[in-house]
Amino acid sequence: MGKKKLGNSKSKNSIKKSKTSFTTNYKNSGPKNSSKSKQPKNPNKISGKDIFEIDQEETKQERRRRNIDEIESYEYAGAEKIEKKDDEEIDSDEAFNDSDEERFEHFIFRGSNQKDIKKQLDKEIDLDETEEDDDDNEESELDEDDEEDQEDEREVARKSIARFVWLDESDNDESEMDEEFKALMDNDVQEIDDETKADKLASFIGSLDKKRKRTIDDEISSLEKPKKQLKERTEAYEESEYNLATRESSNIRKKIDLHDLIGSIQEETGFSGLKQKLASLESGGNKGTYKEPLSAPLPPRIQDRLNRQAAYEKVNKDITKWEPIVKQNREAEHLKFPMNAPLPHKQTNNVLASMFQPVTELEKEIDSMLVESGVKEKNLQQYEELQMSKLSVEEVEKRVKELRKMRELAFREEIKGRRIAKIKSKTYRKIRKKEKNKLDLKQLAELDPKLAREEQLRLERARAQERMTLKHKNTSKWAKQALKHGRHDLEGRQAIAEQLQRHEELKRKIHDLGSDEELDDFSSENSDEKDDDIDAIKEKAFDELAQLERKETENEEMEGLFGMKFMRIAMDKEKYRTRGMIDDFIEDLENEENSTKDEKTKKEVKKSTITHVGNNPGRMIFGGFEKSTSEHKFDIKKLSKSIFDLKSSSAEEPKDDDNKLTEPINNYSSEINFEEENPWLQTDSTKIVSSSKKNNKGIIKENNKSDKIVSKLKKQKQGDQSQNGIEIDVDKILTIGSVQNKSMNENDQRGKEIKEINSPTSRSDKASKFKSMEDYDTFDVETNFVHVKNPTAFSQRELVARAFANDNVIKEFEAEKQAIIEDDEPKEQDLTLPGWGSWSGKGVKKPKKKKLVLAKPLPGGIEASKRKDAKLQYVIINEKRIKKAKKYLSTNIPHPFETREQYERSLRTPLGTEWNTQEVFQKIVTPRIITKMGTVIDPLNVPFHTNDLDE
Amino acid sequence: MTEEEVNIIDKDTAKKIPKYVRPAEGKLGSKQLKKIKNKKLRGTLERVEKISKEAAIKAARSEILLTEDPGYLETEGIEKTFNITQKQLKENVDEDSTKKIFDLKLPTFGPYSLDYTRNGRHMVIGGRKGHVASFDWMENKLISEIHLKETVRDVKWLHNELFFAVAQKKYVFIYDHNGLEVHRLKKHIEVNKLDFLPYHFLLVSVGNAGWLKYQDTSTGQLVAELRTKLGSCDAMAQNPWNAIMHLGHYNGTVTLWSPNMSTPLVKMLTHKGPVKAVAVDHTGKYMATSGLDGQLKLWDIRTYKLLQQYYTRSPASSLSISQLGLLGVGWGPHVTIWKDAFLTKQQSPYMNHIQSGTQIQDIHFCPFDDVLGLGHSNGISSIIIPGSGEPNLDSLEANPYQSRKQRQEAEVHSLLDKIQPEMILLDSTFLGKVDRASKDLLFMERKEEEETQRDNEGKREPKNKARGKNSSWKRYLRKKQKNVIDERKLKIQQRIEQEREARRKRIIGNEEDKDRPKALERFSNKKRKL
Incomplete structure (x- = not known):
């Protein structure tokens, strides 16, 4: 079966076409032999059977082709005109009709190879049985196996088997059979070894002899094959009046063709001319080659599809080479047409210089001068050349080498530098920096050892300082990590706490050290005194006392267990006792000192009375301990209460004064600092005050009513204060002044201060308005210490606060804010219908819980916690939607963007000239496509690098 | 300027650049860009970023053109400004x-x-x-x-x-x-x-x-x-x-x-x-x-x-x-x-x-x-007050030395560039941004808008077509001061009066016709005749 398939029509056609030269040769030679000499070239090997067989086969093929598709064979006629002439002689063997075919259908003729024939025979017998079934399949398989078959054929040919097997079925005349006719068609025949080839060729040619064939045929047929009973045929189809046009079912495919008409002529002898003509007419050209009928054309739809696919592949290939350039153009920011326009030729400076011809008079003059002085470019060049010429060849070479080497070195250095500059590692940088510093230091040591030592010392000091200040802070990597992550594990927290504590301790030590130093300095001033040691001890004692005091004050602010009432009372008692002891001790000490030195004591007393305030190591209280610190506190509290209203106007301060009594104190103290810094008051002290005095009358006139009230009240207040003025002065709370104040003339200020203390009311009434301020200011600049607060300084502000005390501004504001917050909150929709779902009538109990049907709150509201002003106490930010601005907003994110951020980022750079430099502006607004007017825009060129895709 | 040149920034300009970088929400570094799958979008975003960066650099560089420095009062030693x-x-x-x-x-x-x-x-x-x-x-x-x-x-x-x-x-x-x-x-x-x-x-x-x-x-x-x-x-x-x-x-x-x-x-x-x-x-x-x-x-x-x-x-x-x-x-x-x-x-x-x-x-x-x-x-x-005013002026914005022509030009330009009052908002950069209101709210608003539009479609206010009210005489009378009476005014008033009378008569019918007895009159009350 497989072999049968090999010889299908299409493949043979195609082969035939491609190998016309071979076939024609064969045709030419074949008929010659048969017609003229009628003797094969190698008669020994060619049997009569052979000749006949081949001929028969030929004719059969011819016929079959005709049967299947006449039209197709004619289609090829044009292409094979040349062959026609040659084929004429072969056409004489057309006298072989159906009956003959039937008779000899099972005869197989072969060349010399007997074994093969045997095999073939076996196969054929098998095939005979299955033939009918397979017929239909064959047709369908024709197309599919085209290409395979070609290859197979060649293989077979290479095996040098020239077999011509002819099979037929006589019964139904089905000529749709595939023949094997490979060796003939194959171009590879030439490759077959010469002997066999020659044999085969001879046998083949021999087989073409017709006359012999016929006689032998008859004999054989009579001998070997029992006669077959043919069906009696009266008509081409069954006779019936209804069945005129149709044929016998078995003959459905059979058309009436030329053979049917002229078959009878074949037997006759006198019509050779006619026969020949008919044959030529019928064969349509190429005689001698097997011409398979062309397969039926595919349905146009499928054919089109195949065409399209093929075309698509081709076009696809074509188009891919455009891809890169199209991509490039698509991604380009701007496209300028015509593309790749040649740039206007730019002449280099050298060219211009060489082309230069002096034209104007000035140029000429300069030129002539240059020529005269001999500094023209040409001359210089000549001079250089001359110089070079003096040198020997070796020297020049050496020079060039040297130059090259230098250049090379420089280049390497550059590359190295670039590589190093690229390194991003911080540690590397650090190490490098250190190395560099070291190197510098070394170099410095070589140059100037003294300076180097100083530098070294400075570095050491810096390092020590660093260690002191930073080591125990939480700045190390570990500490940071621990702070970040170790919030939850106990050990980490403890470690950090420990570290902090350590840091605190160290810091304290540093401070103490500092104070010691100060004291040392102090003592060194008085170095003529002998009892340095005693002094130091005393100093220490005072320090300790101060520390005790500090601890006490710290304790006072304790909370929790120590904050409880009974604990406090107990502590107070304790404190009272200790304080008594301290006082005694101090007195003792003082007495001792008084007995020795008078002048010094004053200072010492001052020092001794230092107490630290609160937690702040920088703040100290000076003055006697006659009055307890708690009393101070009370004073402060009172004051703070009175000025509270004023303070609370600042945005961040709390409003509730009862609950947070401690906070105002803190605020107060902070405010004290801020007051101290208040520059309004500082500047007044010198100039403005004096000027204001002069203009005081005018100002008072201009003042508002409120101001008048203020001044009145103030006067009263001042009267009161003047009575206890001295007392207050004693209790002054002092702090170390800011550095700035040092610039003031200390002596003057001191003098003023004394005046102030002695006669606080001595100033003229005119200046009374600013009096309190002045008091404050003058006290400000007392040597190193400044008044934190003179209670009188409060008076004005206090009074101003009082003046506005009635305006319940804050409460009103808060109420308003609350109302707005409530108003803006999302409103729940109550969809409950009254009476719906409940019973009515007598004796019905009302359900205790009201069932509420709530719908989703209407959009547009905002919860209190989500408001922008949720954390701003004294600010109301409107959360309403501004509908008028809606038209300037985009409701959706525009197309290419995926997120709002992306889109808004693209908007943020403004396009106008107002916000951009000219260059950027022009770049931004350049259109994507620019065409030059009046130029031809050529179609796109494929760049050269895509040529390889062409093939 | 090529990209390389843009990348080479000296220290001074590098310090100035942040001032010109416009704030934006979120980050869009190379890391974020890589995550974007859409190639085209990534391309656009890259371009946008590049432009904004370049704009900032250029702006910082252009500071070199601001030749004037603001000077302040400076004092030495104990002196105070x-x-x-x-x-x-x-x-x-x-x-x-x-x-x-x-x-x-x-x-x-x-x-x-x-x-x-x-x-x-x-x-x-x-x-x-x-x-x-x-x-x-x-x-x-x-x-x-x-x-x-x-x-x-x-x-x-x-x-x-x-x-x-x-x-x-x-x-x-x-x-x-x-x-x-x-x-x-x-x-x-x-x-x-x-x-x-x-x-x-x-x-x-x-x-x-x-x-x-x-x-x-x-x-x-x-x-x-x-x-x-x-x-x-x-x-x-x-x-x-x-x-x-x-x-x-x-x-x-x-x-x-x-x-x-x-x-x-x-x-x-x-x-x-x-x-x-x-x-x-x-x-x-x-x-x-x-x-x-x-x-x-x-x-x-x-x-x-x-x-x-x-x-x-x-x-x-x-x-x-x-x-x-x-x-x-x-x-x-x-x-x-x-x-x-x-x-x-x-x-x-x-x-x-x-x-x-x-x-x-x-x-x-x-x-x-x-x-x-x-x-x-x-x-x-x-x-x-030394150091109070801007020393470098933008003559396109406000030019103290402008000529008359420049002033005229500037006036026209400023009118063309006039901003609509609707654009006054706390955030002046809001323009073109995405509305951040919730979807529900936006939906509700759109619905309301549609409704109002629908309502307005049906209603068409009838035109006030009061014929004759704007006749030339009446207009004349209306325009003239009421207390001034001249001849023409009297005439016109008279004519108007006449016309009105005629119109009235036309509507009611002639009085003489009224006197004539009608067919069904006899059934009516006799008293009327009197």
Whole structure:
């Protein structure tokens, strides 16, 4: 079966076409032999059977082709005109009709190879049985196996088997059979070894002899094959009046063709001319080659599809080479047409210089001068050349080498530098920096050892300082990590706490050290005194006392267990006792000192009375301990209460004064600092005050009513204060002044201060308005210490606060804010219908819980916690939607963007000239496509690098 | 410039770049870009980023063109800048600058308010008792002077030196450079403070009634009338960055207004007492307020938080912030200037000035010049404050040296570039951004809009087609004064009367016909005949 398939029509056609030269040769030679000499070239090997067989086969093929598709064979006629002439002689063997075919259908003729024939025979017998079934399949398989078959054929040919097997079925005349006719068609025949080839060729040619064939045929047929009973045929189809046009079912495919008409002529002898003509007419050209009928054309739809696919592949290939350039153009920011326009030729400076011809008079003059002085470019060049010429060849070479080497070195250095500059590692940088510093230091040591030592010392000091200040802070990597992550594990927290504590301790030590130093300095001033040691001890004692005091004050602010009432009372008692002891001790000490030195004591007393305030190591209280610190506190509290209203106007301060009594104190103290810094008051002290005095009358006139009230009240207040003025002065709370104040003339200020203390009311009434301020200011600049607060300084502000005390501004504001917050909150929709779902009538109990049907709150509201002003106490930010601005907003994110951020980022750079430099502006607004007017825009060129895709 | 060149940035420009990088939400580095799958989008975003980066770099580089540096007073040793008087300054500055220190003694027409044009070239002054004058103060050239003989509360230049608005006793008037009254704005009643938004062409006024009114001076429309509900207002300032108006009220609050919202955008409690003066920084970041409670407070209006607070010895009556951020405070006869006041707590003022024997009414820094103008009870005076004005001017924005032609051009351009009042919002960069309202809300709004549209479609107001009412006679009669009676008028009246009679008769029918008995008359009551 497989072999049968090999010889299908299409493949043979195609082969035939491609190998016309071979076939024609064969045709030419074949008929010659048969017609003229009628003797094969190698008669020994060619049997009569052979000749006949081949001929028969030929004719059969011819016929079959005709049967299947006449039209197709004619289609090829044009292409094979040349062959026609040659084929004429072969056409004489057309006298072989159906009956003959039937008779000899099972005869197989072969060349010399007997074994093969045997095999073939076996196969054929098998095939005979299955033939009918397979017929239909064959047709369908024709197309599919085209290409395979070609290859197979060649293989077979290479095996040098020239077999011509002819099979037929006589019964139904089905000529749709595939023949094997490979060796003939194959171009590879030439490759077959010469002997066999020659044999085969001879046998083949021999087989073409017709006359012999016929006689032998008859004999054989009579001998070997029992006669077959043919069906009696009266008509081409069954006779019936209804069945005129149709044929016998078995003959459905059979058309009436030329053979049917002229078959009878074949037997006759006198019509050779006619026969020949008919044959030529019928064969349509190429005689001698097997011409398979062309397969039926595919349905146009499928054919089109195949065409399209093929075309698509081709076009696809074509188009891919455009891809890169199209991509490039698509991604380009701007496209300028015509593309790749040649740039206007730019002449280099050298060219211009060489082309230069002096034209104007000035140029000429300069030129002539240059020529005269001999500094023209040409001359210089000549001079250089001359110089070079003096040198020997070796020297020049050496020079060039040297130059090259230098250049090379420089280049390497550059590359190295670039590589190093690229390194991003911080540690590397650090190490490098250190190395560099070291190197510098070394170099410095070589140059100037003294300076180097100083530098070294400075570095050491810096390092020590660093260690002191930073080591125990939480700045190390570990500490940071621990702070970040170790919030939850106990050990980490403890470690950090420990570290902090350590840091605190160290810091304290540093401070103490500092104070010691100060004291040392102090003592060194008085170095003529002998009892340095005693002094130091005393100093220490005072320090300790101060520390005790500090601890006490710290304790006072304790909370929790120590904050409880009974604990406090107990502590107070304790404190009272200790304080008594301290006082005694101090007195003792003082007495001792008084007995020795008078002048010094004053200072010492001052020092001794230092107490630290609160937690702040920088703040100290000076003055006697006659009055307890708690009393101070009370004073402060009172004051703070009175000025509270004023303070609370600042945005961040709390409003509730009862609950947070401690906070105002803190605020107060902070405010004290801020007051101290208040520059309004500082500047007044010198100039403005004096000027204001002069203009005081005018100002008072201009003042508002409120101001008048203020001044009145103030006067009263001042009267009161003047009575206890001295007392207050004693209790002054002092702090170390800011550095700035040092610039003031200390002596003057001191003098003023004394005046102030002695006669606080001595100033003229005119200046009374600013009096309190002045008091404050003058006290400000007392040597190193400044008044934190003179209670009188409060008076004005206090009074101003009082003046506005009635305006319940804050409460009103808060109420308003609350109302707005409530108003803006999302409103729940109550969809409950009254009476719906409940019973009515007598004796019905009302359900205790009201069932509420709530719908989703209407959009547009905002919860209190989500408001922008949720954390701003004294600010109301409107959360309403501004509908008028809606038209300037985009409701959706525009197309290419995926997120709002992306889109808004693209908007943020403004396009106008107002916000951009000219260059950027022009770049931004350049259109994507620019065409030059009046130029031809050529179609796109494929760049050269895509040529390889062409093939 | 190639990309490589862009990438090579020297240290100086690198420092300046952040100033020009526009803030944006989120990050868009190479990491984020990689995540974006859409190639085209990534391409666009990359391009956008590149452009914005390049723009910033170029802008930083272009600073090289700003040749002038602002100079400040600097002292040596024990000397303090606040001790330097104008007299001392005058002795030491160049002759051209000495002309900037001057006093106009105008004691008769009461405390003066003043205003500079946007380019700082011209000045308009308004005396409380009705004296208004405009002049080119640099050349000491008077342009116009008028005596209005009624109270003048404030004066304000409009978009250029051709027009100025004056808040008078009852209305606001607009005068041209010749002092000719051009408009009377009847809707602005008893105005205390005037302001002008140059990019929107809006004249803003607020007065005793507490109504904030916006009038478009290019079209004449009254854009918005907003009721503050907080009583008389005497402190107003505009935020030049977003054109929001800041009003200071009697209850110590400062409110921020936009013409698009009937309620204040922000309301903040600043003082315990009435707010006396408000000033907003040139960059729109900071605000200074002074109250009758004797405090001066500095605010960050991006966060609405208090930055610093100072006590003033008497309540500051006027505040002004210069282009370079110097804060001027006028209190009593004094003016104190503070440098870097918004950044750190100041220990001492930058400069001091005292206008003895007067009460400061109004102070204004002159744009593009180191000059502070004071309006006080004795006239006006001008003092030098070194380092107050922007030294590098953008002549396309505001040009003190502009010619007439340039002014005309600028006027047309500014009109073409006029911004609509709807664009006044707290965030001036909102334009084109995505609406962040919830989807539900947007849906609801759209639905409402559609509904209203549908409702309006059906309704069509009937045209008032009263035929004959506008006949030429009637129009004539309507137009003429009613108390003047001339011959023609009588004639016309007569004819009209006649016509009316004829019409009546036509409707009722002829009287003679009426007398004729009708067919069914006989059945009617006989009494009628009588």
